[in-house]
Amino acid sequence: MERKRLAVPLTAMLGDNDMSKAIYLDSFSGALADLKPAQRSRENILRTLRRHPLVSCWDMSEHRWIREAITELIRMQVLVAKDEPYPWHRFVVTATGDALLSPNKSSAP
Secondary structure, eight states: OOOOEEEEETHHHHSSOOTTSEEEEEOOOOGGGGOOGGGOOHHHHHHHHHHOOEEEHHHHHHOHHHHHHHHHHHHTTSEEEEOOOTTEEEEEEOHHHHHHTOTTOSOOO
């Protein structure tokens, strides 16, 4: 998962050039939340979660479509939840989900 980070050097405040003194701010937003409405098909959601399996607890609470899509994909047994420390949820695409995404499929249900 690519976490969006912004390095804020303390050099401006401390007056030195030591980059080991940097603050990292994490956006706590996963790639799934970046999908535009037209991109939110089951297949695109599965592809995104296969590449970036972390979804933040804030994305889950603030985006109803994410909660509903993940609930449906788990019900379909194409996605499973795995343990992940707060504030993240980890979702893994199952073999059934991989079959939906196989290049031999012309369309998914």
